[in-house]
Amino acid sequence: MTLELYMDEHVRRAITNGLRLRGVGVLTAQEDGRTGTPDPILLDRATELNRTIFTQDDDFLAIANR
Numbered sequence: 630m631t632l633e634l635y636m637d638e639h640v641r642r643a644i645t646n647g648l649r650l651r652g653v654g655v656l657t658a659q660e661d662g663r664t665g666t667p668d669p670i671l672l673d674r675a676t677e678l679n680r681t682i683f684t685q686d687d688d689f690l691a692i693a694n695r
Contacts (some may be wrong), residue, residue, distance in 0.1 A: 635675035637665055637684035638668075656680065668692050 633654040636645055638640060640657075648655050656678070658671055666674070668684070669692055675682040681687075 631676075633680040635661075635667070635678060635680040636673060636688075637669070637682065637686060638666075640683060640685055654680075655683075658662045669695070 631652070631654055634648065634656070636655055636657040638658040645655050645657060658666060658674075661674065663671060663674060668686060668689060671684075672682055672689075672693060
């Protein structure tokens, strides 16, 4: 089983690139045409794509618990 991530748009490109170099499947919100999309919708999208969301937003845990 490989790890498949969905990157929030605020994650630095260096992190995304580093993960890709290590063979991690990464799809960014920008690549998915979701720039500026609210976090709850990004969470739904990651779930729809069966990916784990990767974010550095402090409020995301509260959003995920709703």
